Amino acid sequence: MTPRYNFAFLDEDTKRMLRRALLKAVAIPGYQVPFGSREMPLPYGWGTGGIQVTAALLGPDDVLKVIDQGADDTTNAVNIRRFFSRVAGIATTERTADATLIQTRHRIPETSLREDQILVFQVPEPEPLRTLEPREAETRTLHALADYGLMHVKLYEDIAQYGRIATSYDYPVLVDGRFLTSPSPIPKFDNPKLDRSPALMLFGAGREKRLYAIPPYTRVESLAFDDHPFELQSWEHHCALCGSNDSYLDEVVVDDSGTRMFVCSDTDYCSGHRPEARA
Amino acid sequence: MYVAVKGGEQAIARSLELLAEARRGDKAVPELELAQIREQLRLGVARVMQEGSLYDEELAALAIRQAAGDMLEAIFLLRAYRTTLPRFGYTRPLDTAAMRVRRRVSGTFKDIPGGQVLGPTYDYTQRLLEFDTAPIPTTQPADTALPASMPRVLDLLDAEALIERIDPGSDPEPVDLTREPLMFPANRATRLQNLARGDEGFLLGMAYSTQRGYAENHPFAGEIRMGEVDVVICPDELGFPIEIGSITLTECQMINQFHGGNGTPPQFTRGYGLSMGEGERKAMSMALVDRALRCDELAEANQAPAQSQEFVLSHSDSVEASGFVQHLKLPHYVDFQAELSLLRTLAVQHTADADEQPLSVTTGAQA
Numbered sequence: 001m002t003p004r005y006n007f008a009f010l011d012e013d014t015k016r017m018l019r020r021a022l023l024k025a026v027a028i029p030g031y032q033v034p035f036g037s038r039e040m041p042l043p044y045g046w047g048t049g050g051i052q053v054t055a056a057l058l059g060p061d062d063v064l065k066v067i068d069q070g071a072d073d074t075t076n077a078v079n080i081r082r083f084f085s086r087v088a089g090i091a092t093t094e095r096t097a098d099a100t101l102i103q104t105r106h107r108i109p110e111t112s113l114r115e116d117q118i119l120v121f122q123v124p125e126p127e128p129l130r131t132l133e134p135r136e137a138e139t140r141t142l143h144a145l146a147d148y149g150l151m152h153v154k155l156y157e158d159i160a161q162y163g164r165i166a167t168s169y170d171y172p173v174l175v176d177g178r179f180l181t182s183p184s185p186i187p188k189f190d191n192p193k194l195d196r197s198p199a200l201m202l203f204g205a206g207r208e209k210r211l212y213a214i215p216p217y218t219r220v221e222s223l224a225f226d227d228h229p230f231e232l233q234s235w236e237h238h239c240a241l242c243g244s245n246d247s248y249l250d251e252v253v254v255d256d257s258g259t260r261m262f263v264c265s266d267t268d269y270c271s272g273h274r275p276e277a278r279a
Numbered sequence: 280m281y282v283a284v285k286g287g288e289q290a291i292a293r294s295l296e297l298l299a300e301a302r303r304g305d306k307a308v309p310e311l312e313l314a315q316i317r318e319q320l321r322l323g324v325a326r327v328m329q330e331g332s333l334y335d336e337e338l339a340a341l342a343i344r345q346a347a348g349d350m351l352e353a354i355f356l357l358r359a360y361r362t363t364l365p366r367f368g369y370t371r372p373l374d375t376a377a378m379r380v381r382r383r384v385s386g387t388f389k390d391i392p393g394g395q396v397l398g399p400t401y402d403y404t405q406r407l408l409e410f411d412t413a414p415i416p417t418t419q420p421a422d423t424a425l426p427a428s429m430p431r432v433l434d435l436l437d438a439e440a441l442i443e444r445i446d447p448g449s450d451p452e453p454v455d456l457t458r459e460p461l462m463f464p465a466n467r468a469t470r471l472q473n474l475a476r477g478d479e480g481f482l483l484g485m486a487y488s489t490q491r492g493y494a495e496n497h498p499f500a501g502e503i504r505m506g507e508v509d510v511v512i513c514p515d516e517l518g519f520p521i522e523i524g525s526i527t528l529t530e531c532q533m534i535n536q537f538h539g540g541n542g543t544p545p546q547f548t549r550g551y552g553l554s555m556g557e558g559e560r561k562a563m564s565m566a567l568v569d570r571a572l573r574c575d576e577l578a579e580a581n582q583a584p585a586q587s588q589e590f591v592l593s594h595s596d597s598v599e600a601s602g603f604v605q606h607l608k609l610p611h612y613v614d615f616q617a618e619l620s621l622l623r624t625l626a627v628q629h630t631a632d633a634d635e636q637p638l639s640v641t642t643g644a645q646a
Contacts, residue, residue, distance in 0.1 A: 005363060034460040041359035044599045045606030069612045076609050078287035106613045124606070135589055137463045162625055163632075168617035187617040207599050209460035233620050250612050251619065265613055 008055040008088040014038055018056035018211075022202060025213035030175030031143070032126050037209040047080055048206025050103045050122035054084065057101060057118060057202075063091045065099035070107035070248065070265035077105070096268050106169075108190040110247045110269035113199035115216060121184040123205040126212060128172045128182040148180045151223065159228055168233065174221045175214055183220075189233045189248050194220040237262040242273035302347045316340035325527075325556025326350055330597060331357030332457065332476050333364075334526050334555055351478075351597050358598055362457070371511040371520060372447075375530045375553075377428045378506040382557075385432045386500035387534060393429030398505065399557075432502035433532050433549065442534065442547040463589055470572050470592060471565075475553060477595030479561045485585045485595075486567035494571040494583035498550065501534040505557055529554045531562035535570050541578035548577065 006012065014036075021035040040048040058064065064084055068077035072094040080103060081092050093099050096111040105122040113119060129139045132150045142150070151172055158166045171188035175181045183194055184203060194201065194214060201214040214220060224230040238245045240261045247269055249262040264270035271277060303310065317324055317340040327339040331354045339357060346352035382398025385391050397403075436442040453468040461473065474482060489496060508528050513520040533550035537543070550570030552562035571585040584590050594600060 009363070011363065011365065034462060036458045036460060039358045039362040039457065039598065043355070043605060044602030045604075046602060046609065048602075069610045073287045074610050075287040075291060078291060082288070082291070105609075106611070124603070135463075136593075137589070163628060164624070166621060166625070168621040169614040185611075185614050187613055189617070207603055233617060235620075248613065249616070251616055265616075 005087050007060075008058045008084065008090075009041070010038065010052065010055045015056045018052055021211050022053065022056065022213065025202070025211045026200070026215050028179075029215055029218050030179030030181040030212060032205075032210040032212050034209055035211050037206045040206065042080070042083065044207035045124060046076060047103070047105060047122040049204025049208075049211070050105070050120050050206075051080060051083070051204075052206060053120045053202050053204040053211065054101060054103050055088075057120070058084065058088050058090055060088075060090065062100045063093050063098055065093050065096065065102045065268075066104075067102065067107060067109070067266075067268075068105040069250070070109070070269075071267040073267065094268055106185050106187075107248070107265060108186055108193045110264070110266045111272075113193075113197060115198045117199045119197075119199050119201045121186075121201065121203045123182065123184045123203045123210075124207075125170075126182055126203065126205040126208050126210040128170075128180050143179060146178065148174075151180060155223060155225070159225070164231070165224070165228060172223050174223060176218050177221075180223075181212065181214075181220075187233060187248060188222065188230075191220075191222045191230070192232070196220070235262060239264045239270060239273075242270045243275075244270070244273050247273075302345070311344055313337060313340040313344065316343055322557055323348075323350060323353075325554070325558050326479060326561070327353045327357055329555040329558050329561060330354045330476055330478065331361065333357050333361045351601050355598050355601070368512055368514060370523075371513060373508050373510065373528070375504070375508055375528065376431055376434075378504055378508050378528065378530070379427070379525075380425060380429050380504050380506040382505040383429060383502065384500070385502045387432065387502075388435075391432055391435070393426050396425060400559075429504070431504075431532065433534065436501075436534070436547060440546075443537075443543070443549060445549070461592060463592075464575075465588055465592060467569070467573065467576075470588065471551065471553075471569060473592045473595060474565045474568055477565075478597035478600065479558075479564065481595050481597070481600075482564040482568055483560060485571075485591060486564035488583065489567050489571045489585045494574070494586045496548075496550075496567075496570050496579075497536040498567055498570065499534040500563065501532045501549075503529070503531045503559060503563065505529040505559070527556050529556070529558045529562045531559070531566045533563075533566040533570055537577060541576070543577070548573070 017036055021033045025031065025033045037049065038052060040051055042048055042051060054064070064081065065072065066077045066081040068074040071077065084090060085092060096102065096109040099117060101118050101120065102109065103120040103122065108119065127139050129142060129150055132154055133139050133142065142148070155165050158164065167188070169187045170182055170185040171191055173181050173183050173191060173194060183191060196217045196219065197214070198216055200216050203212045222230040235249050237249060239247065239249060241263050244264055248265045250265045252261045252263060253259070254261050317336045320343065323343055324336050324339045327342055327350060328334050328336065331339065331342070338360065339353070342353035342356040345356060380396060382400060383393065383396045385395065433442060437444065450468060451466060453472060456469065456472050456476070461469065505528070507525045509522050509525045511520045511522050531552040535548045535550055537546060537548040539545035548570065550566040552565030552569065554562040554565070568585055568591060571583070572588055572591060574581045574586045581587065
């Protein structure tokens with residue numbers, strides 16, 4: 001632990017501000033709560049929102065898992081885990097089942113989460129309408145009126161042009177039938193895991209200074225049309241390491257001639273499903 | 280074996296060692312002392328303090344050394360330290376009219392009470408590289424000392440009611456942007472705070488665009504002054520003001536044309552810039568952008584980038600911009616995989632649809 005900083009880096013007043021904002025977020029599922037995002041010692045866009053949420057929630061008994069692209073040992077995940085070991089001295093784990101708090105970028109673990117776990121998402125752009133309407137004053141009004149025509153038209157135009165909805169990640173969802181919400185850039189493969197999840201899901205956008213939440217067991221629908229239902233990605237391959245055919249696979253180029261190998265993006269899930277682990 | 284995502288921890292540790300070594304450079308060359316940076320790179324120190332929002336020359340010098348001279352990295356380091364500091368209180372508003380001026384120029388009047396004072400400026404240096412270390416000249420004190428305080432040039436116009444009056448009492452209590460999120464529309468105090476922390480290069484470009492026809496507002500440099508200003512606090516337990524020190528500031532007041540509108544007669548209007556230390560380029564840029572951002576209040580057409588609050592204020596901060604641009608080097612395997620499989624699906628479909636009309640998919644054949 002680094003003694004010159006408070007437990008988990010942030011001062012207690014800041015943590016209280018964050019917790020109050022998080023309570024508001026939980027009370028209004030999917031609503032983006034503006035908060036006094038602090039400048040953090042990691043760069044914006046690298047997880048400052050998630051780090052602040054994690055810092056506000058961590059207690060000395062928590063066990064923290066940090067993943068990026070589903071993996072515990074990608075450099076940014078390592079760095080954030082190292083940061084919290086340094087400033088909070090808490091226990092860390094790579095096992096989904098052992099963690100009380102999981103901070104993630106771009107994935108939801110394959111292993112089902114429980115009621116006593118919290119998943120914290122790093123969010124680059126909390127506003128699902130931003131690419132359709134750049135003005136914040138305008139998008140806040142659209143949310144207030146629940147006017148999501150822009151997004152429906154965008155999806156419709158996808159179908160008109162490509163024959164299908166051409167959004168493969170950060171696929172917009174409607175939370176509790178009310179707020180259009182960005183699930184963060186997780187692949188749409190992960191969207192069903194948001195629906196009625198037993199675990200609390202918190203989203204932190206540090207640079208954009210917004211927090212939002214999906215409370216446990218909240219209804220989360222991925223937008224779709226009656227004649228174009230929501231579809232999941234699927235692979236013809238199995239994971240080359242564990243043989244799984246129901247997890248999200250990363251494609252890895254393994255040699256100069258472009259040979260591909262498909263492996264689980266979730267490293268913990270993968271190692272738990274290898275033949276030696278099952279034996 | 281599959282190694283692409285393994286070994287992050289070790290790689291980071293090795294990278295930190297390489298960084299420390301590269302930062303130090305040739306060990307035969309003595310390490311820079313903070314006092315050298317503070318004294319001999321004072322303009323760099325000023326910029327780091329200004330955009331780092333922390334007036335501390337020693338810490339700014341430390342940040343510059345740790346960042347190997349990368350100003351944006353040094354600003355980031357200082358910000359990340361500042362964020363942990365408690366607030367003991369707030370100062371009284373600084374009185375720049377009482378500045379002990381070391382430099383003061385006006386582009387609007389040939390002579391002004393108190394005079395034009397060049398002070399230490401690069402303006403007339405001719406920018407020839409000084410290959411030989413010239414002996415440092417000893418400065419001669421002026422025959423007559425500068426007055427203890429100089430009237431502001433804009434106050435002279437104000438006496439004639441030719442320039443807009445701004446009632447200091449009508450200013451709302453400013454929000455602290457490092458404690459509260461920026462919300463739109465933002466009032467002028469909030470905008471100025473954002474610009475004060477904003478990247479000098481970004482503001483310079485924005486200011487330049489207003490001179491080239493994107494939100495033209497005919498500016499004149501009414502006054503630029505640099506010098507020392509006392510910092511005064513009034514602790515609750517004392518009930519009377521005490522001076523806790525002085526800081527160097529650069530202030531720029533632009534005078535801009537205004538043809539009248541929104542119930543206001545034709546008069547000159549103001550653009551304001553303020554920077555810690557000697558930061559003239561920053562203060563002038565800030566003043567031009569401040570004026571451009573007042574377009575709604577003055578009922579001017581709002582059509583140029585420099586007039587758009589959301590555009591300027593959301594993109595001015597170098598720590599935010601640098602972080603987000605550079606986050607692209609983080610892994611995006613998962614999203615890229617998602618796009619890859621979508622593109623493959625679309626490509627297969629495209630081949631299958633090759634003979635059909637582009638909009639045939641809406642007929643239901645694809646559903």
